[in-house]
Amino acid sequence: MNVRRRLISTAATAAVAALGLTTLSACSGESAAAGNTEKFDVVASFYPLEFLAEQIGGSHVHVTNLTQPGQEPHDLEISARQTAQLQESDAVLYLKNLQPAVDDAVAQSEVKTKIDAASLTSLEKHGNEVGGHAASHDSSKNEELAGLDPHIWLDPVRYAQIAKGVGAAFAKADPAHAADYKKNTAALVKKLDALNTQFENGLSGSRSKVFITTHAAFGYLAERYGLTEEAINGLDPESEPSAARVKDLEKMAKADGVTTVFYETLVSDKTAKTIAADAGLKTDVLDPIEGITSKSRGKDYFSVQEANLKALQTALGSK
Numbered sequence: 001m002n003v004r005r006r007l008i009s010t011a012a013t014a015a016v017a018a019l020g021l022t023t024l025s026a027c028s029g030e031s032a033a034a035g036n037t038e039k040f041d042v043v044a045s046f047y048p049l050e051f052l053a054e055q056i057g058g059s060h061v062h063v064t065n066l067t068q069p070g071q072e073p074h075d076l077e078i079s080a081r082q083t084a085q086l087q088e089s090d091a092v093l094y095l096k097n098l099q100p101a102v103d104d105a106v107a108q109s110e111v112k113t114k115i116d117a118a119s120l121t122s123l124e125k126h127g128n129e130v131g132g133h134a135a136s137h138d139s140s141k142n143e144e145l146a147g148l149d150p151h152i153w154l155d156p157v158r159y160a161q162i163a164k165g166v167g168a169a170f171a172k173a174d175p176a177h178a179a180d181y182k183k184n185t186a187a188l189v190k191k192l193d194a195l196n197t198q199f200e201n202g203l204s205g206s207r208s209k210v211f212i213t214t215h216a217a218f219g220y221l222a223e224r225y226g227l228t229e230e231a232i233n234g235l236d237p238e239s240e241p242s243a244a245r246v247k248d249l250e251k252m253a254k255a256d257g258v259t260t261v262f263y264e265t266l267v268s269d270k271t272a273k274t275i276a277a278d279a280g281l282k283t284d285v286l287d288p289i290e291g292i293t294s295k296s297r298g299k300d301y302f303s304v305q306e307a308n309l310k311a312l313q314t315a316l317g318s319k
Helices: 010-019 026-032 047-060 080-088 100-108 156-173 175-203 219-224 243-256 270-279 301-316
Strands: 040-044 061-065 091-094 113-116 210-213 228-231 260-263 282-285
Touching: 040 047, 040 080, 047 061, 047 091, 047 156, 047 175, 047 301, 080 100, 091 100, 091 156, 113 156, 156 175, 156 219, 175 219, 175 301, 210 243, 210 301, 219 228, 243 270, 260 270, 260 301, 270 282, 282 301
Parallel strands: 040 061, 040 091, 091 113, 210 228, 210 260, 260 282
Antiparallel strands: none
């Protein structure tokens, strides 16, 4: 296998030594072995990119995810051990502006192949209401919140575009297995095309086109299928809504026949349930697929997306 192996930098070596990696448990030791395996070693910043790497790389790749299952990706802080993992690996797959700590670590690393998923498709600005006034009146000073929406993987079409870019990058970096990467990418894109068709057909006869979420993660999905996402919070899942925003949502729910307030698996459902109770609405899960846990309604990206489709069909009164 023609993959350039790198030595850990002096700083990373010191950090590893300080952590005493040789005394870690077997589980931690396995995680630490992100690089220098006999395979094409890839570090992915969070689940959707880990899934792409595994699907495209197949048996030729060894993938390490920087974000643990159940951990909110936006909150990730890079440890010294993870910095060392980056230095040892053949490629890093990340989404710029989603996880600032990852951006900084990647910029400082010596990894030869750096794949920014955000550069492989188009990003847009989204606010609390996709397609409405809030997108152009978001006064947040946070660059991510006031800027481009990073949740591109929830749109199967954009996710397929990213898959094609990742496949091409893998083939270039590891030419010995380029044919397999090309074949695996084509198979994955075909499945994503089928998922897109499922959403198109499944939501085409919806009685309502408006849905409420706690976190503005579904803007791309909403736009793809002619829906409007009304978010209690903005792009930041931990932010608190204003009293005026809550009142507006309750009025909108009555006017547009909204039945359900959606919450997600990795963030508290308290706000969603409070608003739903006040407005006489139901609650349900709409998963942004930032990580797979025991609470997820599915074992991988596709099964969770199918569960999301069913939840939307029920809430929107689809045929």
